[in-house]
Amino acid sequence: xxxxxxxxxxxxxxxxxxxxxxxxxxxxxxxxxxxxxxxxxxxxxxxxxxxxxxxxxxxxxxxxxxxxxxxxxxxxxxxxxxxxxxxxxxxxxxxxxxxxxxxxxxxxxxxxxxxxxxxxxxxxxxxxxxxxxxxxxxxxxxxxxxxxxxxxxxxxxxxxxxxxxxxxxxxxxxxxxxxxxxxxxxxxxxxxxxxxxxxxxxxxxxxxxxxxxxxxxxxxxxxxxxxxxxxxxxxxxxxxxxxxxxxxxxxxxxxxxxxxxxxxxxxxxxxxxxxxxxxxxxxxxxxxxxxxxxxxxxxxxxxx
Ligand code: G1P
Numbered sequence: 001x002x003x004x005x006x007x008x009x010x011x012x013x014x015x016x017x018x019x020x021x022x023x024x025x026x027x028x029x030x031x032x033x034x035x036x037x038x039x040x041x042x043x044x045x046x047x048x049x050x051x052x053x054x055x056x057x058x059x060x061x062x063x064x065x066x067x068x069x070x071x072x073x074x075x076x077x078x079x080x081x082x083x084x085x086x087x088x089x090x091x092x093x094x095x096x097x098x099x100x101x102x103x104x105x106x107x108x109x110x111x112x113x114x115x116x117x118x119x120x121x122x123x124x125x126x127x128x129x130x131x132x133x134x135x136x137x138x139x140x141x142x143x144x145x146x147x148x149x150x151x152x153x154x155x156x157x158x159x160x161x162x163x164x165x166x167x168x169x170x171x172x173x174x175x176x177x178x179x180x181x182x183x184x185x186x187x188x189x190x191x192x193x194x195x196x197x198x199x200x201x202x203x204x205x206x207x208x209x210x211x212x213x214x215x216x217x218x219x220x221x222x223x224x225x226x227x228x229x230x231x232x233x234x235x236x237x238x239x240x241x242x243x244x245x246x247x248x249x250x251x252x253x254x255x256x257x258x259x260x261x262x263x264x265x266x267x268x269x270x271x272x273x274x275x276x277x278x279x280x281x282x283x284x285x286x287x288x289x290x291x292x293x294x295x296x297x298x299x300x301x302x303x304x
Pocket of ligand 1: 139178181204217218244
């Protein structure tokens with residue numbers, strides 16, 4: 001396929017992780033929701049791994065007060081590493097070292113919780129004039145085995161078309177008002193078996209009767225840097241917050257935008273039920289405990 005040589009590679013990702021985690025209290029009173037453990041790793045690691053596997057090198061974490069543990073997780077831990085080395089726990093040490101070296105972690109404070117759009121805008125000086133991905137820090141995406149992950153699909157779409165690209169997933173009528181919704185038109189293009197749409201409209205959390213579309217935004221985006229111009233001019237929207245979806249709607253008046261209908265499973269790990277589902281699904285896939293979990297669940301089900 002012919003490629004426009006001017007299209008820059010997506011090497012940076014912004015992960016907004018400044019939320020207070022009010023849906024998950026009291027667990028999140030002193031532990032960030034992004035640090036809650038899914039099987040044997042914090043949610044944020046699944047998100048960062050998705051970005052890194054899509055070719056991202058620099059991760060910009062947007063953080064609020066009391067969230068130091070996220071940065072610490074990706075930092076050196078001398079005592080622990082020393083002990084693991086002395087105890088000969090090489091596999092665990094290798095995993096710890098991989099986490100430490102997987103990306104450059106840059107942390108930015110969002111001083112006030114003014115909305116997702118504002119959180120992304122806080123990354124402007126670090127992102128500069130480059131395209132970048134946005135991955136919401138409490139959402140875990142699990143792709144079908146053998147398929148590229150969601151961020152990879154968006155990066156591939158960006159490198160093919162040079163347009164900002166968002167992930168979309170079909171939702172039921174009753175869930176429309178929980179999401180940003182994209183009004184779309186099908187194209188003849190595919191990105192690794194997934195349909196590519198031209199985005200025609202965007203609206204944050206509409207009532208089901210306010211849009212005919214059922215294509216929701218699950219929290220994965222790739223933007224060209226022009227999004228910052230629109231974020232700077234986005235007034236407060238739903239809930240009095242500066243909404244990323246509203247800035248995207250403004251951008252759409254001037255720039256083309258694509259949507260990829262991703263086929264991944266999505267877990268909202270910032271909510272107790274989504275978190276439990278993520279734990280069950282990912283523990284079943286775990287190489288060491290997967291079979292035990294399966295047996296346990298089967299036994300449990302017979303008692304229900
Ligand atoms: C945010 C976005 C929304 C998106 C959703 C995905 O909403 O504003 O457009 O669909 O994330 O989870 P929030 O869930 O933070 O209210």
